[in-house]
Amino acid sequence: MGSIFSAIGRGINAIISAIAGVIMTIVSAIVTVIVTIFDVILDILCCRCFGSRAAGSRRSRRRGRGVGTTGASTAI
Template sequence: MGSVCSAIGNGLNAIIAAIANLLMAIVGAFTMIIVTIVDVILDILCCRCGGPRRRTGRRTYRHYNPYYGY
């Protein structure tokens, strides 16, 4: 009788563990999606705010340098 109860207990334990692992996988995937979306949004915002400065229309003139020939 003890082995039957032990087998039933182990079976229930395996079923509960499988359900818990499934829920953990779903939560992990959901979290990864949310983090990825936030990272993409922050990358877009940082590229616009902290990226290279816009060209103001100023031109740089190269002066003749006799040592380098330009």
């Protein structure tokens, strides 16, 4: 008799675990979408407030080229 109740309990546990897994997946997907939208909005606002990122990346590339054109790197 105890094995019957144990089997029923394991079946109920499996069903509840499956439902919880589905709910967790749905919530995770919704949160990911919300965070992505929020991140895109902040990126747009920050680019407008603090200048474009392209200008900053151009400056860093110029610095990188200046360091790489030393005589030591060409002599090797």
